[in-house]
Amino acid sequence: EAGVAQSPRYKIIEKRQSVAFWCNPISGHATLYWYQQILGQGPKLLIQFQNNGVVDDSQLPKDRFSAERLKGVDSTLKIQPAKLEDSAVYLCASRGTSFGETQYFGPGTRLLVL
Amino acid sequence: GENVEQHPSTLSVQEGDSAVIKCTYSDSASNYFPWYKQELGKGPQLIIDIRSNVGEKKDQRIAVTLNKTAKHFSLHITETQPEDSAVYFCAANLRGVTGGGNKLTFGTGTQLKVEL
Numbered sequence: 001e002a003g004v005a006q007s008p009r010y011k012i013i014e015k016r017q018s019v020a021f022w023c024n025p026i027s028g029h030a031t032l033y034w035y036q037q038i039l040g041q042g043p044k045l046l047i048q049f050q051n052n053g054v055v056d057d058s059q060l061p062k063d064r065f066s067a068e069r070l071k072g073v074d075s076t077l078k079i080q081p082a083k084l085e086d087s088a089v090y091l092c093a094s095r096g097t098s099f100g101e102t103q104y105f106g107p108g109t110r111l112l113v114l
Numbered sequence: 115g116e117n118v119e120q121h122p123s124t125l126s127v128q129e130g131d132s133a134v135i136k137c138t139y140s141d142s143a144s145n146y147f148p149w150y151k152q153e154l155g156k157g158p159q160l161i162i163d164i165r166s167n168v169g170e171k172k173d174q175r176i177a178v179t180l181n182k183t184a185k186h187f188s189l190h191i192t193e194t195q196p197e198d199s200a201v202y203f204c205a206a207n208l209r210g211v212t213g214g215g216n217k218l219t220f221g222t223g224t225q226l227k228v229e230l
Binding site: 006031040041042043044045048056064091093095102103104106107108 | 118120148150155156157158159160163202205216217218219220221222224
């Protein structure tokens with residue numbers, strides 16, 4: 001079974017520029033998560049989708065971050081404009097429908113904002 | 115919301131020794147506790163998990179224990195090997211009041227180094 005795919009793997013941009021990340025979850029997984037992982041810290045949830053609907057975006061900085069999952073499969077996370085403090089790894093994870101089922105993580109996109 | 119604390123932040127052991135990492139959580143409603151291993155440049159991978167109706171679970175050299183009363187859970191790795199060197203994260207899952215709202219809160223991670 002294919003895992004969670006993410007692209008690009010690395011991105012370097014200057015502050016105030018925009019950037020977008022893409023995630024394709026495991027086939028059939030209804031729930032998709034985006035996390036931000038700052039160096040030396042655990043992943044922090046940004047947004048959670050159930051199919052194409054948002055379940056939780058309470059920690060998403062909505063003035064600059066946006067995410068969508070229009071067809072309930074793959075998803076994009078966008079930052080516009082980027083700040084220095086957005087430098088982090090952006091992880092996508094997906095989960096099946098049963099309670100407590102594992103979240104499977106992709107390899108992440110490493111973003112450096114200069 | 116949930117808060118998860120993890121100790122120690124770094125752990126160095128000799129090959130063949132045991133390693134123990136401890137976590138505490140704050141919300142007594144949390145009822146699923148996974149442990150993830152993250153190698154350099156990779157995403158976190160689940161290594162073991164435990165549900166709140168179980169006190170202990172073992173998978174070969176890895177075991178997890180849960181004390182619901184004290185809100186503690188621990189990861190035990192026996193007979194450590196160099197390939198166990200990585201960052202380990204504990205997490206607690208809190209089921210949302212709305213359908214499908216399972217939410218993981220992660221600890222801050224433990225850098226485990228297994229020395230030859």
